[in-house]
Amino acid sequence: MASSKYDVLGIGNAIVDVIAFTEDDFLLSHDLAKGSMRLIDEAQAEKLYQSMGPATIISGGSAANTVVGVASLGGSGSFIGKVRNDTLGQAFTHDIRAIGVHFETKPADKGLATARSFILVTPDGERTMNTFLGACLYLGPDDIDPATVEASEISYFEGYLWDPEDAKIAFRKAASIAHAAGRKVALTLSDSFCVDRYRDEFRALITDCTIDILLANEHELKSLYTTSDFDSAVDALRNEGPMAVVTRSAAGSVVVDRNGVQAIPAQPIDRLVDTTGAGDLFASGFLLGHARGFDHRDAARLGAIAAAEIIQHIGARPEARLRDLAAESGITIS
């Protein structure tokens, strides 16, 4: 196996976030489930945008946020995802490349606009996402560059990728190339409603060993095993085999593998502003740590450090150099 050029390759929806602070009443009156992600069409997007408050535009996309976090931590990242060649697609492309992530997926030159997620942040810092997938629907197997997959220590997929139809085929192609090259495949379950939509498929990916590393939060894991009891869900997961890390917000994270279950505390913060990207950035640290051979504890600590930075400001892209924050906590990325 050749040495890897990229620590983590992210494959996911290329999305620009449009983020506004709002009150809980707004969620209620628009019938939105707090903390979830729902898909909306262009007309719904237009209507929601008209009714929401002043917004900040920041590049997003779950797996894209993760590889940007990997780069900010001092690792090397690559990304595959589809934008349109429009103003927001150019902004997405600029932002991900500007931090040093390899991103060469050809943009769509016609059809739907670059995807955007309208994110409503309530006073408790929780985010509720409304995503218009737009050009993400055009991602397909031809966008998977074998050389990039082969050169990546971990290929990381977001569960949200099951929403655009052809992206699944792209996923299977990439996973098969990665395993043939002796690399690892990781998946995040993304959102408990997403797990509801694709539970059987996600379960199959785990039991047929397509997935080597599973990332989830506790709600998603409970949804996967249709239980309200966290310990039962963890037991079910252990029986199925892949290494997994489960985040529990302020309660920290739990790493699960055949050797047992290990709990790692969250990183303390000064002020919770916006939880957008908390899971994505935890994944940055955990996957980079894993790619670099860290033990579970240090990999999860690195995840906690990255997540702590992201929830103290608007948006899911780091404002500080995460590598420096890791060094302050005694974790050196060379």
Next chain:
Amino acid sequence: MASSKYDVLGIGNAIVDVIAFTEDDFLLSHDLAKGSMRLIDEAQAEKLYQSMGPATIISGGSAANTVVGVASLGGSGSFIGKVRNDTLGQAFTHDIRAIGVHFETKPADKGLATARSFILVTPDGERTMNTFLGACLYLGPDDIDPATVEASEISYFEGYLWDPEDAKIAFRKAASIAHAAGRKVALTLSDSFCVDRYRDEFRALITDCTIDILLANEHELKSLYTTSDFDSAVDALRNEGPMAVVTRSAAGSVVVDRNGVQAIPAQPIDRLVDTTGAGDLFASGFLLGHARGFDHRDAARLGAIAAAEIIQHIGARPEARLRDLAAESGITIS
């Protein structure tokens, strides 16, 4: 004189900010004067954007920020400025209307794109702005709606408006309508380099009584009177007549009128992040206070409260309800 429908009408460049954190070395290597605003053309904009880091997109524009601050403080604001009917122009329009500001200037349907300012924020929180004026160059006297000017207690102009050629004619038209309706006219000097470009014109506006209220920071005031001594600049200003408020960053502000000079302290902050909009938001509080008949001290305090919020996060648009922050400090806006 009829009662006013708007506390403050802002007339200025309609700009979207593209903000990135950077190191001081970047300013040096690109020959940029820290803390200033320079004008760039489309080719320079493209080149700078390619070399700068990941960015956050937030509506901006000096006078636009000010009227948004007025609305957030619980006052009523109106704005006149020119965008193109493109993606960023739509974002600008959404954001200013979403906070309740009256904005009905017809967007340009051809020609240059919506203006953008590439803002580089250094670790000391200072911002250095590079502005492509784009569609702002199309603002002219036909965009001045007399009814809106007549209905506004204060018409507020930014010095930056002297850069696009026809905007000056628009300014003179609006100032004349305002005075005929018994309203006040205010001007901010905007930037010391801007004062360098238009010193004689700005001096003439003061001495011929076109300006009733002048806003400036200490650098701009010193540039106006070509002196390095703050007290000499204040003396020169007092001899010329208009009421003025001069901001001095962490040292607070000074209100100058024929009765004397009064110093008001800055509002304490936890953490300086990005000074973009500090002067604009000070103007929000000061002008709203003045429109509501506050004494100089309370008007300047209201300005200090608004400025303190804006410098603790990225961008020049409030993230908190400024009216609530003012109430916490004992200032009620009814």
